[in-house]
Amino acid sequence: MSTHGKNPYEIVQELLKESVNGLGLDESIYQILKKPMRVLEVSIPIRKDNGDIVNYTGYRSQHLDILGPTKGGIRFHPEVNIDEVRALSIWMSMKSAIIQLPLGGGKGGVIVNPNDLNERELEELSRSYIRKITPIIGPKKDIPAPDMNTTPEIMAWMIDEYDKLNGYNVPGLLTGKPIIIGGSQGRLEATGRGVVITIREAANAINLDLSQATAAIQGFGNVGSATAHFLHESGVKVVAITDESGGIYNENGINIPELTEFVAEGNVIADYEKCESISNEKMFALPIDILIPAAIENQITKETAPTIQAKIVAEAANGPSTPEGNDILEENGVFIIPDILCNAGGVTVSYFEWVQNTMNYYWKEEKVNRELEEKMISAFKRVYEMKEEKKSGMRQAAYMVGIKHLVLALKARGWIKNGDLSKM
Template sequence: MEKHKAEADIATHDQNPYKIVKQLLSESVKQLGLDESIYHILKKPMRVMEVSIPIRKEDGSVENYTGYRSQHLDVLGPCKGGIRFHPSVTLDEVKALSIWMSLKSAIIELPLGGGKGGVIVNPEDLNQRELEELSRSYIRKITPVIGPEKDIPAPDMNTTPEIMAWMIDEYDKLRGYNIPGLITGKPIIIGGSEGRLDATGRGVVIHIREAANALNIDLSRATAALQGFGNVGSATAKFLHESGVKVVAVTDVSGGIYKEDGLNIPALLEFIGEGNVIADFKECESISNEEMFALPVDILIPAALENQITSETAPSIKAKIVAEAANGPTTPEGNKILEEKGTFIIPDILCNAGGVTVSYFEWVQNTMNYYWKEDRVNKELEEKMIAAFKRVYEMKENKGCEMRQAAYMVGIRHLVLALQARGWIQNGDLSKL
């Protein structure tokens, strides 16, 4: 009973991500001078699936988990998006994430739509066998709506290349032959792409570099703080360090660490790789999330969960650049406070698009059955990220708005032009786009 109550509280909270994305869509459609009907097309996923996943536990009991898959819009191509395993997953969260994926692909100009999946589960409560059974059972349940031409899943929060391998193996068993293009983020040995694991973090740092250039900030003299040190946060820290940025603070669920002269990022990465936690890293001070947000750094990178920069935390933020490596880390109230301060925000649908971009490259390689070297992957990724940043920054300058609004408008513009080309939109003057 308590579990269901917690889920309901999340779904009805005033920071509901689906409500937030609908509000931003509505404002952006108006800003572009488009008919309200465009908003009504974009605000709802075209298909949402809820599945029941009973799993037999080691003690013989059966736990029934709930899973979702949301497919927002396939006007540009098959839907694409990750699968997350987390206890706070909700239907509205998955819907919102699928819309963000559509916009992200449109901003990058990928031939993909937006999808997202999730299972309400804490993976730490499962042993290896139970986790594999959950992964395989989930993919079996959503098999009718996925496929390399329909919807292409990928890793997300608490899902790994190993879990993707279990899922694609299960799908191949059902189909009777190997279909590597079904899922991206796979191990390289079974069709994964070089560079995929670091792609989101690499993309974040490319966008930070472009923002720093626009603001005349010398990255070799810049400081940064990160919230979250999973795959995205750790890769971001690595590439920031390589760019000469001094990373002074990192926090995650275990706690936080701070060193004014800069953390030893290579040593920290090695420490975490050995199975240790952030809070146990030596030769630095402990720091809370609230204290980390308030540090006088040049760059702040939220790389954890949604709704972290709020009306409570935003007033203390001093960073010149906030790079949203996580999905939906800033609430509308927090965003308003940052914009009033003049903080340069690199919005999530632009900032963390490196992952879906290299997932697209992986899908392309699977389709061709020809695989690229990592240098080519990284070069193609950089070109896509730079072009997308320029599109959004130009929209910002032309419309006199902030980066988040500009990103939404760039994404919506691309989707609307595709809708018009397919004949979904019959009326209205779109010449201003």
């Protein structure tokens, strides 16, 4: 889903290379990390209700499994492509390593606009996709999860199909399931909750009083809406929100509970009449404290970055900043919470769900949220300390923290025989 001509796979490889060099590690480390260990492409022919057969293309990428089974979402989107899926699997490895989860990085996707399918066709696509990737997935191999345009209902269809193939229930196959069939309390809101935890830690680092702060959010899907909810609870005034339908602005703050209810009734945010209209470009340029891109890749570019006045940019989306955009923000003194740290709450609670499935014992939501907060705060601290130690930006610091954790595992397994790790 690359925009502005930027290939996310090339971007993540550049970031890996810079961070390997920043740690003073040998080129061989980059050679191990720079591409996934396995990428599967599958063909998914579906008979539509009008009798036509349409053949969709699906992917599953598994980056590295030295810490444990690979883990990552499945997205349904017309702009899914193989390089995006590869990049996202590497990002997942980094997230798991930063949080110190016993997981590697995986990602999957199907090139499809789910709005073009009715419910039966969408279910057939979901079941067929999971059948096609069954040889390489499983609770001890690779654990899928929801992502863009996939839901707990779609996860339920997928796990039902996998269970039929196996002849017994395998609840740990994937995460993000409905609670009734082994899902975890707190999973749906986990990414947004984690975003706000990292915003709170960043605010502490720069002495920003959140009770007096203003914010704007790009995207009002699961992550954007949950982030808005938790910011509102924290006393932050959310003044602008944009999504595919348009944008809304209210300098006195948007009534987030009312907007959430409005959208839940089947409306789009652009039709919410208690606000002015605003474009994405104007929202990015607002004089606010916190900007949260929670939509798609490559939104903060060399064109948009110079207009950003926010003190904190919290990357709730994957890859929302191009390298040029990131450099401009850093030069302008913006505190960036990079995606591989900021939105890691989702994979963290997915890990908790997998643990609960393995134990066949389920936690209360209070425990899930408490464990999530502990892990997100610890991860933020590790990245911030690396930033201070290496005098780097937060993004490079996050990659260096993740790479350092992976390198220690590579060393323990004997992959690195003569690498000098003393400089890390």
